[in-house]
Structures are given as structure tokens and as C-alpha cells.
Amino acid sequence: MSIAAEQVITDEIIDEAYTYEEYRNMIDELLEEDKTTGDNHSKAMIHYTKMNVQRMSRWDKRVDINDSLIDLLENMDAEWVWLVITEAWCGDAAQNIPAIVKMANETDKIDIRFILRDQNLDIMDEYLTNGGRSIPKLICLDAETLEEVGTWGPRPEVAQKKAxxxxxxxxxxxxxxxxxxxxxxxxxxxxxxxxxxEQLISEWQQ
Structure with missing residues (x-):
């Protein structure tokens, strides 16, 4: 992690970040007002957000974590915070976040939290992908020191290459x-x- 990133990811940021339940509730409340996250509340962005709520709800019910990954998570020694940078209108976030949440829920060693990209550009700009503010972006942090352990995102590598x-x-x-x-x-x-x-968690624990 750069010095700048160390300065912007603070205990206060983690404490004020959303839990998954809070993140979902916040999106629902915004949609009731015909809004989404960020400043663009166009019909298109509202449409994307509604689709993403459906995607997340579907994956919440259908995601099954593989036995080998469950075993790895249940036997973790490290304690981490997974800080996810996201937005409600982002399709890739909706496709990946439910499974990531289910992984985190398999162990009491991971605290997963969510922040919005456009409200935290100082953090986002430390984690660009090919120079762009691509999301979702997951930052794995040591739970005690908030030292960066590793990152993931915005898509599985196979999907990123195809995209x-x-x-x-x-x-x-x-x-x-x-x-x-x-x-x-x-x-x-x-x-x-x-x-x-499964590969990243093994590497991050070394």
C-alpha cells in the first residue's frame, strides 16, 4: 500500500462503512425515492440499479461456496477487514458481491464492509485498474493495523480478459x-x- 493509501483508509472509514445489510437497505431506500448511489439519477441508472437488486437477491439465494474454500476459510488464522469499493448501479458489483459476502460469512475472521466509490475517490484513486476507477474493488486489510494484505477486482481474471x-x-x-x-x-x-x-486467501495468509 502506498503512503497515501495508508493515510486515507482509517479506523473511522471502516467504522462508518456499510455492512452488507446496510448497503442493501440503503439502495432500497434510494430506489423508493427514484434515486441510486452517486449523483446521476437518470432513468438508465435507476434501471441498472433495479436490475442489480434483482441480481444480488438471486445470488444471495443461489450461491453455494465450494467445500474446499469453506475449509480454507474455517481454518484461517489471520483476521482481516475486506473493504469493498462499489456503487449500486455497477453490474459487476452485483454479480460478484453476494458470493464474496458468503465467503466472508463462512468465518468470524473476516469483517466485510462497503464504501461508495464516488464518495471516496481519494481511496478509489489508490486502486485504479489500467488507470480507471473500475469497481468493485476489494481491499484486504489486517484487522488490527489496517495494513494492506492484498486486493481483488473488478472482475475474475477470466471475465476481465473477455470483457x-x-x-x-x-x-x-x-x-x-x-x-x-x-x-x-x-x-x-x-x-x-x-x-x-481460494488462491488469494492462501497467498494472503503467507
């Missing part, structure tokens, strides 16, 4: 590549995500 290929293909519209990406998520059923986290 970049589709994005650069001029014959595929933005709408088309987004559709292809969400189709990949549905078919993969969080397996690549779990595979990555």
Missing part, C-alpha cells in the same frame, strides 16, 4: 458486450471467482 477483448472489438456495441459479460456470469455461477479467492 477487455469485447470492449476493444469495434463490431461489438457496449450494450452487446455487457450482455455477453452478464451471460458469462450466469453460466459460470461464481466458480472462477471462488477459484481465485
Amino acid at each position: 477487455m477483448e469485447w470492449k476493444e472489438d469495434e463490431s461489438i456495441s457496449k450494450k452487446e458486450w455487457a450482455k455477453k459479460l452478464h451471460k458469462w456470469y450466469a453460466k459460470n455461477r461464481n466458480q472462477e471467482l471462488q477459484k481465485e479467492f
